[in-house]
Amino acid sequence: MDQFTLNLLFVGASFALYIGIAVWARAGSTSEFYAAGRGVHPVTNGMATAADWMSAASFISMAGLIAFTGYDNSSFLMGWTGGYVLLALLLAPYLRKFGKFTVSEFIGDRFYSPTARMVAVICLIVASTTYVIGQMTGVGVAFGRFLEISNTAGLLIGACVVFAYAVFGGMKGVTYTQVAQYVVLIMAYTIPAVFISLQLTGTPIPALGLFSETTATGGEGSVYLLTKLDQIVTDLGFASYTEAHKDNLNMVLFTLSLMIGTAGLPHVIMRFFTVPKVSDARWSAGWALVFIALLYLTAPAVGAMARLNITNLMWPNGTGGDAVAVQTIETAPEYDWMLTWQKTGLLDWEDKNGDGLIQYYNDGSDAMAEKAAANGWEGNELTNFNRDILVLANPEIANLPGWVIGLVAAGGLAAALSTAAGLLLAISSAVSHDLLKGQLTPNMSEKAELMSARIAMAVAIGVATFLGLNPPGFAAQTVALAFGLAAASIFPALMMGIFSKRVNNVGAVAGMLSGLIFTLVYIFLHKGWLFIAGTNSFPDTVDGSLFGIQSTAIGAIGAIINFGVAYGVSMMTKDTPQEIKDLVESVRIPAGAGTAVDH
Amino acid sequence: MAEQSTHAKAAEDGAGYWAANVRIIVISLIIWALVSFGFGILLRPLLSGFAVGGTDLGFWFAQQGSILVFLALIFFYAWRMNRLDREYGVEED
Numbered sequence: 159m160d161q162f163t164l165n166l167l168f169v170g171a172s173f174a175l176y177i178g179i180a181v182w183a184r185a186g187s188t189s190e191f192y193a194a195g196r197g198v199h200p201v202t203n204g205m206a207t208a209a210d211w212m213s214a215a216s217f218i219s220m221a222g223l224i225a226f227t228g229y230d231n232s233s234f235l236m237g238w239t240g241g242y243v244l245l246a247l248l249l250a251p252y253l254r255k256f257g258k259f260t261v262s263e264f265i266g267d268r269f270y271s272p273t274a275r276m277v278a279v280i281c282l283i284v285a286s287t288t289y290v291i292g293q294m295t296g297v298g299v300a301f302g303r304f305l306e307i308s309n310t311a312g313l314l315i316g317a318c319v320v321f322a323y324a325v326f327g328g329m330k331g332v333t334y335t336q337v338a339q340y341v342v343l344i345m346a347y348t349i350p351a352v353f354i355s356l357q358l359t360g361t362p363i364p365a366l367g368l369f370s371e372t373t374a375t376g377g378e379g380s381v382y383l384l385t386k387l388d389q390i391v392t393d394l395g396f397a398s399y400t401e402a403h404k405d406n407l408n409m410v411l412f413t414l415s416l417m418i419g420t421a422g423l424p425h426v427i428m429r430f431f432t433v434p435k436v437s438d439a440r441w442s443a444g445w446a447l448v449f450i451a452l453l454y455l456t457a458p459a460v461g462a463m464a465r466l467n468i469t470n471l472m473w474p475n476g477t478g479g480d481a482v483a484v485q486t487i488e489t490a491p492e493y494d495w496m497l498t499w500q501k502t503g504l505l506d507w508e509d510k511n512g513d514g515l516i517q518y519y520n521d522g523s524d525a526m527a528e529k530a531a532a533n534g535w536e537g538n539e540l541t542n543f544n545r546d547i548l549v550l551a552n553p554e555i556a557n558l559p560g561w562v563i564g565l566v567a568a569g570g571l572a573a574a575l576s577t578a579a580g581l582l583l584a585i586s587s588a589v590s591h592d593l594l595k596g597q598l599t600p601n602m603s604e605k606a607e608l609m610s611a612r613i614a615m616a617v618a619i620g621v622a623t624f625l626g627l628n629p630p631g632f633a634a635q636t637v638a639l640a641f642g643l644a645a646a647s648i649f650p651a652l653m654m655g656i657f658s659k660r661v662n663n664v665g666a667v668a669g670m671l672s673g674l675i676f677t678l679v680y681i682f683l684h685k686g687w688l689f690i691a692g693t694n695s696f697p698d699t700v701d702g703s704l705f706g707i708q709s710t711a712i713g714a715i716g717a718i719i720n721f722g723v724a725y726g727v728s729m730m731t732k733d734t735p736q737e738i739k740d741l742v743e744s745v746r747i748p749a750g751a752g753t754a755v756d757h
Numbered sequence: 758m759a760e761q762s763t764h765a766k767a768a769e770d771g772a773g774y775w776a777a778n779v780r781i782i783v784i785s786l787i788i789w790a791l792v793s794f795g796f797g798i799l800l801r802p803l804l805s806g807f808a809v810g811g812t813d814l815g816f817w818f819a820q821q822g823s824i825l826v827f828l829a830l831i832f833f834y835a836w837r838m839n840r841l842d843r844e845y846g847v848e849e850d
Contacts, residue, residue, distance in 0.1 A: 232819035400811070447831055747847045
């Protein structure tokens with residue numbers, strides 16, 4: 159059986175499983191559509207949250223970004239897990255006690271202002287839509303590879319599948335299908351990593367393998383994997399893997415931005431409305447992180463090992479010998495993956511100096527210029543290596559059996575689909591439940607509400623697909639921008655709503671608006687207005703940027719502005735009324751948390 | 758009279774519960790920041806003497822150690838708060 163058929167088989171079987179579960183647990187009423195009847199055990203909920211959370215960004219994109227940058231991109235690892243600490247300690251139990259369906263309902267009630275609710279809805283829509291753009295980038299890569307078509311065609315087909323999937327589901331379907339998706343995606347991520355870790359270090363646990371000695375040194379005896387990696391990448395003029403090259407300020411702000419954003423994204427917070435008790439909300443966050451950590455502890459190993467494997471494949475005779483021949487790439491079976499990925503347009507090479515070999519090195523490095531001149535190299539000949547393909551290509555790069563490759567294809571699609579569906583649901587509930595039913599047309603029927611939810615999904619996915627064709631960055635980078643937006647707008651409002659009795663309606667609205675607008679404008683100035691390439695005023699580099707802060711890190715500053723403005727404005731305006739102070743008191747104490755109610 | 762004092766006591770307990778909760782949160786967040794922003798980034802040069810598998814302890818904290826500490830923190834908090842709920846009699850039924 160060829161690889162294409164095998165991929166189809168794995169992807170088909172996993173989809174049949176998800177759809178089967180969705181049909182079995184089909185959402186009936188609107189309350190089930192949004193929050194699954196609140197009967198979900200913390201472990202189950204943790205697993206579903208993990209599937210919801212680990213998207214194309216975590217699964218498909220993150221290890222690739224770490225692989226080609228090394229230590230500096232540790233921010234993704236710390237940021238996307240550290241946020242759960244904030245969520246568990248500062249938000250989840252209180253929002254569960256409050257007992258409404260959506261984040262914006264809390265903001266509307268706590269700040270006794272329909273305007274505040276409206277602003278929260280807008281913040282949620284902006285952050286979630288940006289997030290979906292990142293997901294669609296990943297969907298394009300995954301579908302492109304597994305159907306062996308161009309990235310663009312893969313994206314368009316993927317968009318239709320995601321839409322059908324989200325419309326079909328509803329949260330209840332989504333909760334149990336997401337448990338299944340979690341199982342598929344964690345197996346797909348860890349199994350190849352275990353194989354590769356065994357190949358390179360003899361250690362079956364990739365997280366330990368990362369810090370073990372490697373046997374793949376070409377007869378130099380055994381050295382630590384990371385030492386070897388540092389040596390070969392610096393030989394080729396690239397920055398060393400384990401050292402820091404980014405300034406501390408940007409790294410801290412970027413990490414903080416991802417952490418705060420994690421605790422401010424609606425599709426994750428919504429999960430904590432679905433547990434039966436306040437104490438369960440605390441445990442749920444812990445269980446979610448357990449299941450997330452299984453992937454996040456493996457990811458840095460996947461990145462480092464893939465970088466080592468790729469470099470060794472490009473320099474089969476060592477970095478001091480001859481590079482790989484074009485003919486070898488075109489004929490040898492262990493290079494088949496390069497031909498397959500070339501079809502997607504995400505990987506390419508060119509024999510610039512016509513010597514029949516493909517030299518992969520950093521042609522931007524001064525140290526390499528001399529070596530290149532001496533050897534007659536005319537630039538890096540591995541001309542395109544899209545970071546987002548690394549995880550999906552990884553089992554092929556390591557020459558693993560066909561079923562592992564099929565499994566990874568199924569896992570990558572599960573990751574992208576589950577999060578895209580969760581986000582579309584959050585967007586659609588924001589529009590239909592909060593915006594239309596809550597504000598504009600309160601007398602809307604249940605049927606009309608469901609219909610408007612679906613229209614909102616269609617519009618969101620249309621926009622995301624259009625922008626996904628020309629994305630503002632690799633999947634995880636675009637997603638990082640979404641986190642910055644959530645960090646600057648939603649998280650401060652939620653936290654102040656619980657931890658301060660003094661912050662009032664005017665303060666909250668002013669805070670959210672200034673945080674959101676500041677962050678959005680800063681991102682657009684560096685990434686292009688509405689993410690349209692070429693319309694940016696500043697280059698998105700540390701040195702070229704407006705305040706010396708990269709757009710992915712600006713969310714943390716936006717959050718500080720939000721806190722500051724909200725507090726300042728509140729102090730200058732009227733104190734909160736007594737019933738709001740009582741509401742805050744009641745949210746802080748677990749006793750008396752009934753089942754949540756809609757209004 | 759009796760009713761008023763019960764009411765005052767409840768409010769006092771509520772305040773005590775909240776203060777205890779905030780104290781636990783602050784301590785947890787100090788540890789949270791120390792392992793990630795501290796050991797993983799800013800204090801990494803100070804930890805360069807501790808070698809871990811071909812690199813240093815700061816690299817390990819940035820890529821794995823911080824995640825393990827985060828996990829421990831959340832479970833500690835959930836366990837501690839459930840106990841605190843009972844101490845102040847504010848747990849759910």
